[in-house]
């Protein structure tokens with residue numbers, strides 16, 4: 001294994017604020033970076049923002065801002081979020097950075113010189129939303145984009161083309177070189193089939209808008225800007241100094257790109273072809289994760305159901321959120337964000353299985369041994385130790401293949417062994433029998449198991465792993481990992497420290513439910529969620545005054561005492577069915593949080609509830625008196 005490791009997240013378009021899908025890509029990249037560091041490898045972790053192109057230009061225009069000012073703002077939001085999330089990136093690149101722009105122009109120059117770029121006429125369809133060209137055969141009916149379904153536009157421009165077609169065979173050979181090249185493995189076949197279908201040369205400049213990197217001076221063609229995907233993909237090498245100071249290009253020899261499945265084609269086809277043209281090494285792994293939906297629906301700004309990752313982290317804990325995202329969804333598959341699932345993971349995996357194990361250890365160690373535990377050897381737990389060694393051995397290949405949900409699943413089996421050992425061993429009985437030595441052995445065994453487990457958990461939940469380590473009196477770092485994991489070492493004694501419980505149990509949803517769940521349900525069946533219902537405030541009130549509104553048969557002017565001190569004025573359309581004097585002194589049910597409305601010149605601050613059929617109208621009332629202002633639920 002190379003001792004250098006380069007990991008990149010996608011660089012995010014600045015036309016949208018960050019949501020949990022973006023956070024997922026970045027968190028996976030962060031986990032890989034942290035794990036590699038823990039193995040003592042030299043790591044470079046890159047993330048950033050993709051700021052050029054027509055889409056951004058349009059988004060800025062819609063906000064009446066210059067593209068740069070607009071990009072500055074949204075790029076800042078991404079950066080601040082990753083900082084808030086303790087994302088351990090080494091560089092946050094922006095495609096408007098000077099060294100990046102210089103590198104992209106240099107790449108264009110090289111490709112032009114070596115004959116991979118030529119000038120021609122382009123006629124075809126373009127999807128601005130995906131910043132993608134499509135051939136007629138790929139389009140959906142009516143010329144819509146096959147990726148996002150939005151309408152495409154017809155482009156007729158003089159363009160520069162990249163000779164993509166020349167790379168078909170070399171690409172196909174490359175896909176065969178390593179079965180872990182494209183992860184999950186099932187996606188590799190998709191890419192192979194696509195390339196086998198034939199590659200067309202790619203239009204790589206545009207003349208119809210301005211917000212992009214200009215061609216190099218040597219090309220002497222100021223009308224054109226470079227196509228946003230050539231610009232964007234190059235970030236992976238320009239960030240390391242390619243084309244400028246070459247400061248960190250040594251990392252390029254071992255690159256892993258973490259991306260969403262939506263942009264696999266750009267990374268597995270365009271990007272390696274560009275690299276081949278530049279005579280640069282190819283990435284080692286392209287890991288394409290699945291898509292997050294919310295309560296079963298695609299997230300989008302227009303639906304208003306986009307989840308803000310900061311809100312989730314604030315409500316449930318950042319590391320709880322990291323754990324949930326990685327544990328709940330198999331890498332490569334789509335996942336659904338439902339708070340209930342997150343809460344279940346927190347309560348059962350984190351609070352019960354892991355948190356309790358630490359509490360049990362610390363509780364007993366304190367009670368029986370004043371927190372200092374020592375074992376001469378651990379003969380008693382030979383079988384369990386073997387199981388743990390076997391589990392640990394199974395983790396490496398899972399991590400390598402990015403099966404992080406399986407990795408965590410197996411890791412949790414180690415904690416389960418610990419909990420079971422305590423239950424079976426019944427240390428409280430052994431203490432009564434004056435077998436303290438044996439109990440000390442058990443506790444040392446548990447402490448070891450937690451030390452190993454916390455080390456292996458650390459890339460995913462670094463802060464909690466450190467808290468466990470602190471309680472165990474150890475530190476998680478590369479030498480610890482080497483001793484406890486690679487060399488399978490066991491520690492003979494611990495000076496433990498008390499520790500507050502790691503994970504608070506969660507009893508109820510902490511964020512408002514997605515509006516889409518409701519609107520989608522509404523459209524289909526007329527159903528609403530309980531949360532939507534709860535928005536309606538209803539109370540019982542006593543009619544204190546009632547009179548007819550002049551010139552109206554239907555409307556009555558009521559003063560209803562809702563326990564608020566001053567009775568409310570409500571205009572009610574029950575005049576044909578109830579005489580005013582019959583209402584005074586009786587209780588009615590009122591919707592109390594309606595926006596005030598004016599009827600026949602009178603302000604109404606609520607609505608009296610009634611049932612109406614062909615025989616007339618009857619008021620809804622409590623069947624016995626209750627206090628005025630009593631809420632109706």
Ligand code: ME8
Nearest residue numbers: 010011012013021022025050232233259260291292
């Ligand atoms: O495509 N679920 O940027 P982008 C999971 N700039 N992941 C999601 C997601 C969701 N619902 N939504 C977004 C671009 N993502 C280009 C990339 S790279 C050289 C240029 C994640 O802002 C996922 O990783 O549209 C996806 O690939 C990435 O955000 C796209 O972000």
